Every structure is written in C-alpha cells, then in structure tokens.
Amino acid sequence: MSTNRKLAVPGAGGPTYMVYGDILRQLFRSFAHRDDASFRAAAESIIRDERAKNHRLLADDLERLLTRRPTQLNGAGLAAKRRDDLPTDKERGFPLIDVAEFDLDWSRLVASSDTLEPLHRLVEENARADLLSAAGLRPSARALFYGPPGCGKTLAARVVAGVLARPLVTVRFDAVVSSYLGETAANLRRVFDFVSTGQWVVLFDEFDAIGKDRDNALEHGELKRVVNSLLQLMDAYRGDSLLIAATNHEALLDTAVWRRFDVVVDFPRPDFQSRVLLLRMFLRGFPHRRVNLESVAKSAAGATGADLERIATDAAKRAVLEGRSTVTTEDLAPALAAFRARPDAQRPADPAPDASDGSISRKRSVRRSR
Ligand SMILES: Nc1ncnc2c1ncn2[C@@H]1O[C@H](COP(=O)(O)OP(=O)(O)OP(=O)(O)O)[C@@H](O)[C@H]1O
Numbered sequence: 001m002s003t004n005r006k007l008a009v010p011g012a013g014g015p016t017y018m019v020y021g022d023i024l025r026q027l028f029r030s031f032a033h034r035d036d037a038s039f040r041a042a043a044e045s046i047i048r049d050e051r052a053k054n055h056r057l058l059a060d061d062l063e064r065l066l067t068r069r070p071t072q073l074n075g076a077g078l079a080a081k082r083r084d085d086l087p088t089d090k091e092r093g094f095p096l097i098d099v100a101e102f103d104l105d106w107s108r109l110v111a112s113s114d115t116l117e118p119l120h121r122l123v124e125e126n127a128r129a130d131l132l133s134a135a136g137l138r139p140s141a142r143a144l145f146y147g148p149p150g151c152g153k154t155l156a157a158r159v160v161a162g163v164l165a166r167p168l169v170t171v172r173f174d175a176v177v178s179s180y181l182g183e184t185a186a187n188l189r190r191v192f193d194f195v196s197t198g199q200w201v202v203l204f205d206e207f208d209a210i211g212k213d214r215d216n217a218l219e220h221g222e223l224k225r226v227v228n229s230l231l232q233l234m235d236a237y238r239g240d241s242l243l244i245a246a247t248n249h250e251a252l253l254d255t256a257v258w259r260r261f262d263v264v265v266d267f268p269r270p271d272f273q274s275r276v277l278l279l280r281m282f283l284r285g286f287p288h289r290r291v292n293l294e295s296v297a298k299s300a301a302g303a304t305g306a307d308l309e310r311i312a313t314d315a316a317k318r319a320v321l322e323g324r325s326t327v328t329t330e331d332l333a334p335a336l337a338a339f340r341a342r343p344d345a346q347r348p349a350d351p352a353p354d355a356s357d358g359s360i361s362r363k364r365s366v367r368r369s370r
C-alpha cells in the first residue's frame with residue numbers, strides 16, 4: 001500500500017489532508033501519548049479510506065473494534081485466560097474449559113422471530129438482572145439450544161456472550177470425561193467451581209455427545225449418568241452466570257430434561273427468507289449485484305446456515321482466484337450443485353422452497369433427526 005496517498009482527517013476546523021504515512025505516525029504517536037481524540041481521528045480516516053476502496057468487510061470490522069464496549073474480561077476473566085488458572089483434569093492435566101471473548105452482535109445471527117425472540121428475552125433478563133432482583137425475581141439462567149448441525153447454536157451462544165459483554169466459557173467434554181471412576185464427576189465439579197468465580201456465559205456444547213467417538217467410549221448407562229450429574233449441577237447452580245446447553249440430538253432427551261431449562265430455543269434449518277439473508281451476509285464485501293439471491297435461495301432448500309456459508313465463500317473464492325472483483329451466478333453454481341447432490345438436500349420435511357415462513361415445528365425436527 002502506498003504511503004503517499006492523501007486521506008482526510010477530521011479536525012476542529014474542518015478536515016485536513018494527510019498522507020497515509022503521516023496518518024500511521026499520528027496513530028502510533030497518539031497511542032503512545034494516550035491521546036484518544038487524535039487516535040480516533042486517525043483511525044476514522046483509515047476506515048473511511050478502506051470503505052472508499054470498497055473493502056467493506058474490513059471497514060465494518062475496524063469500525064466495530066473502534067466503537068465496541070470494553071468487556072468485563074479485565075479482572076477475573078483475563079486472569080483465567082492464563083492457561084495455568086483454568087481448571088484441569090487431574091490425571092492428564094488437560095484444561096476442562098476454554099475462555100474466549102466474542103465481539104459479535106445480533107446482526108451476525110440470522111433466524112426467524114421464533115428463534116430470535118426467546119434469545120432477546122434471555123439476554124434482556126440477564127443484562128437487567130439487578131432490576132429483576134430488586135423485585136425479588138431471578139433472570140432465566142439455564143437455556144437449551146437444539147436443532148440440526150450447522151444451524152447456529154454455537155454461534156448464538158457467542159452472540160449472546162458478545163451482546164452481554166461477558167466472556168464465553170466453553171466446556172471441553174473431551175477433557176471432562178475421564179475413564180477413571182469418579183474423575184468425570186470431579187471434573188464437572190471443578191468446572192462449576194470455576195464458573196462460580198465470575199459472571200460468564202457458559203456453553204455446554206453438544207453435552208449429550210459426551211464420550212462419543214472416544215477410544216474409551218462410555219457405555220450408554222455411564223453416559224446417562226454423566227449427563228444426569230451435569231443436569232443436577234446445572235439445577236443446583238445459583239450463581240450469576242448464564243448456562244447454555246446445546247444439542248443436535250434432542251430426540252434422545254427425555255421430557256424430564258426439557259423441563260429443567262428455563263428457556264428452550266429451536267434452531268431449525270433456515271426458511272426461504274433467512275436463506276436469502278444468509279447468502280447476502282456471506283457475500284457481503286464481494287460485489288454481487290447481478291446474482292439473483294432469491295433463485296439461489298430457492299435452489300438451496302434444506303441448506304443449513306453452514307451450507308450457505310460454504311456455497312457463498314466458494315463462489316467468492318472462485319471469483320477472486322479468477323481475478324474478478326464481482327461474484328456472478330455462475331460462481332455460485334458448482335457449490336450449489338454439490339449441495340443439491342447431497343442426499344440430505346431438499347428432504348420432504350424441509351420448508352417448501354418458496355414458502356416465506358417455513359419454520360419447522362419442534363415435533364417435526366425431532367422426527368427428522370432420528
Ligand atoms: N442462523 C445462522 N446465522 C448466521 N450464520 C449461521 C447460522 N447458522 C449457521 N451459520 C454459519 O455456520 C457456522 C456454523 O454454525 P454453528 O457452529 O453455530 O452451528 P451449530 O448449530 O452449533 O452446529 P453443531 O450442532 O454441528 O454444533 C457459523 O459459524 C455461521 O457462520
């Protein structure tokens with residue numbers, strides 16, 4: 001990038017024009033001198049310049065980073081990010097959790113109102129827990145996310161953590177489950193001891209898949225015991241964290257399990273409208289004016305959010321590798337054809353391709369996943 005280009009930098013008496021190299025100097029100098037106003041002015045001119053160059057993704061990201069709220073990951077959270085502070089499995093020394101921050105907001109998650117409304121409510125209750133507790137009420141603290149793979153459950157947990165500006169603690173079940181008798185229960189207790197040290201969003205991702213694909217795969221009975229002791233610990237939890245369990249095997253969960261959660265959120269395959277929005281989001285940053293997103297979305301009935309991401313990014317890569325800045329319908333065709341050739345595409349239980357509201361009832365999605 002040339003450092004001689006001139007950029008407008010806002011100032012009290014109107015914009016001044018500086019060459020790029022000088023803007024970088026201003027950025028570094030203002031950081032060293034803790035001069036926030038000057039730092040912001042230089043950063044904003046870089047963002048405007050990137051936007052003018054049509055680097056929209058980068059410009060949006062820079063803008064978000066510049067304006068985001070500082071999170072609570074400064075005290076206990078930051079300390080816990082140091083590997084030696086994380087709870088570990090005593091036998092093998094593996095960390096039992098990951099702690100991460102996600103700078104995400106609602107715009108990243110595309111879903112129908114049936115999915116979004118309970119999520120908004122969950123976040124609102126937890127964000128305003130003080131108000132509730134002044135009235136003798138507690139926010140919903142246990143949520144179950146269910147739905148087919150690739151439909152946004154893990155992403156939604158990250159968005160919830162991002163919006164609440166809390167670190168996300170993800171429980172690593174591969175480390176939690178031990179072949180030593182009693183050690184799994186002890187590991188779960190260690191996880192809960194850690195959770196009680198702060199205000200986190202805690203994700204028990206694929207909690208019912210514990211022991212699956214392991215060399216020392218657990219017997220069904222033992223698997224059930226592990227899931228049960230996890231559910232008991234969740235039940236007994238009275239701290240300030242928000243606990244989220246995610247599964248794509250909801251058919252395996254009995255009604256007693258469903259009842260233990262304050263909030264249950266369905267993540268079905270996206271309907272037609274959501275598929276259009278997802279394609280648009282994943283093609284954001286790549287000019288694609290001539291692509292008929294509606295017709296691609298129709299052809300992609302049954303696709304998950306993850307499938308649509310693959311179809312869109314495959315197309316973008318194809319255009320970039322061929323030296324074009326614009327994505328065309330032809331770029332989307334091969335990945336779309338590969339998706340349609342899959343046996344799980346366009347199944348009868350999926351929403352009709354042109355239905356605007358194809359949300360799948362819980363009963364149907366339960367039946368499908370068997
Ligand atoms: N509803 C959605 N909105 C936006 N992006 C989505 C959505 N669903 C899927 N995606 C995209 O697909 C990726 C994978 O989704 P995610 O990991 O959240 O699925 P999941 O439901 O947790 O699947 P699994 O059950 O396999 O864990 C996301 O990172 C995102 O880029």
Ligand SMILES: [Mg+2]
Binds near residue numbers: 246
């Ligand atoms: Mg997931």
